[in-house]
Amino acid sequence: MADVTASGTVLVDNIGELVTNDPSTGEGPLGIVRDAAVLVVDGVVTWVGARGAAPDADAAVVDAGGRAVLPGFVDSHGHLAFAGDRAEEFAARMSGQPYTAGGIASTVRATRAASDAELEANVVRLVAEARRQGTTTVECKSGYGLSVADEARSLVVASSHVDETTYLGAHVVPAEYADRRDEYVALVAGEMLDACAPHAGWVDVFCDRGAFDVDEAREVLAAGISRGLRPRIHANQLEAGGGVRLAVELGAASADHCTHLSDADVDALAGSGTVATLLPGAEFSTRSPYPDARRLLDAGITVALAADCNPGSSYTTSIPFCIAVAVREMRMTPSEAVWSATLGGARALRRDDVGHLGVGARGDLLVLDAPSHLHLAYRPGVPLVSAVYRRGLRAA
Numbered sequence: 001m002a003d004v005t006a007s008g009t010v011l012v013d014n015i016g017e018l019v020t021n022d023p024s025t026g027e028g029p030l031g032i033v034r035d036a037a038v039l040v041v042d043g044v045v046t047w048v049g050a051r052g053a054a055p056d057a058d059a060a061v062v063d064a065g066g067r068a069v070l071p072g073f074v075d076s077h078g079h080l081a082f083a084g085d086r087a088e089e090f091a092a093r094m095s096g097q098p099y100t101a102g103g104i105a106s107t108v109r110a111t112r113a114a115s116d117a118e119l120e121a122n123v124v125r126l127v128a129e130a131r132r133q134g135t136t137t138v139e140c141k142s143g144y145g146l147s148v149a150d151e152a153r154s155l156v157v158a159s160s161h162v163d164e165t166t167y168l169g170a171h172v173v174p175a176e177y178a179d180r181r182d183e184y185v186a187l188v189a190g191e192m193l194d195a196c197a198p199h200a201g202w203v204d205v206f207c208d209r210g211a212f213d214v215d216e217a218r219e220v221l222a223a224g225i226s227r228g229l230r231p232r233i234h235a236n237q238l239e240a241g242g243g244v245r246l247a248v249e250l251g252a253a254s255a256d257h258c259t260h261l262s263d264a265d266v267d268a269l270a271g272s273g274t275v276a277t278l279l280p281g282a283e284f285s286t287r288s289p290y291p292d293a294r295r296l297l298d299a300g301i302t303v304a305l306a307a308d309c310n311p312g313s314s315y316t317t318s319i320p321f322c323i324a325v326a327v328r329e330m331r332m333t334p335s336e337a338v339w340s341a342t343l344g345g346a347r348a349l350r351r352d353d354v355g356h357l358g359v360g361a362r363g364d365l366l367v368l369d370a371p372s373h374l375h376l377a378y379r380p381g382v383p384l385v386s387a388v389y390r391r392g393l394r395a396a
């Protein structure tokens with residue numbers, strides 16, 4: 001298999017099963033084309049068709065050897081700008097301790113103490129780890145700085161390594177504001193937002209028990225929106241509060257976690273354009289009940305799957321792991337889980353250039369060391385991603 005294409009121009013030929021996620025290009029919701037080839041010119045898909053039938057192009061040729069090719073994974077939810085780890089906290093949970101939002105404070109201490117270079121190295125390491133497992137689009141939040149300077153530098157450090165950045169000054173109230181939470185909310189919606197908005201595309205709030213209530217979340221999100229940021233929300237992870245309905249009220253692109261949902265929450269999502277982003281790594285690592293994806297899918301709600309990589313509740317960058325868990329524990333079919341981790345993630349980020357391999361899409365794809373996308377769930381824990389291309393360039 002060719003190692004590098006310097007130009008972003010590559011022909012991937014001899015594909016046994018190509019997932020395009022474009023029903024007008026192939027069969028079913030995944031738009032599957034068998035015995036296929038895909039041509040990427042200057043980083044963009046220009047042709048999809050039968051194996052051996054590609055138009056002439058000055059392209060490096062990759063022989064997929066009859067294996068499956070999928071769009072690269074779109075991981076729409078990550079917290080990569082941090083320092084330290086919380087392995088002891090994880091071990092304590094596995095001995096019966098509950099997960100609480102309070103653990104975030106220890107990562108805040110480590111993050112504030114880290115140099116810019118250390119923070120950047122952590123982001124780079126985790127993005128590379130994600131790439132090796134097929135992720136070609138990465139979103140990264142701030143949220144472990146919780147001061148004006150530390151939130152802004154988290155976003156600056158992340159922004160040159162990821163595709164989407166999200167301001168999460170409202171992750172928790174930091175210790176020094178414990179008795180002055182109103183002042184902290186005002187800071188997040190004021191001076192901190194001013195410093196962060198130039199480096200972020202999105203604004204997020206952890207709206208849940210132990211973090212921020214619905215009114216506080218509304219204030220922060222509305223301030224972000226007025227500065228041109230688009231809203232997304234951590235909602236209903238720890239309890240069935242009002243976060244999901246706030247997401248719908250504000251037209252948020254995504255409500256993330258959705259672990260505990262009332263019927264009213266499901267109805268609200270069903271009548272909205274808000275994606276439900278499910279994060280099975282968090283339930284796995286906090287030993288919590290999984291969200292019920294089937295309930296959402298049966299209500300016609302768009303579901304995304306993301307890794308939620310962070311040192312507390314979900315220290316994984318592996319979308320294949322999330323797909324396997326979602327299929328086994330959340331009542332998704334293997335095909336639904338693959339769609340949710342690709343085009344679903346793109347919808348959660350309101351991107352139409354990634355998550356599919358129709359003509360005009362970004363040339364982001366992965367080659368599986370397997371004949372079908374079904375193997376991602378069928379062969380859990382096996383490193384099946386054998387090559388990753390991003391904008392037509394070999395990325396892993």
Ligand code: NIG
Binds near residue numbers: 237
């Ligand atoms: O998405 N839920 C809030 N934030 C992270 C966890 C943060 C932490 O525990 O450090 C999450 O799961």
Ligand code: FE
Binds near residue numbers: 077234
């Ligand atoms: Fe998160």
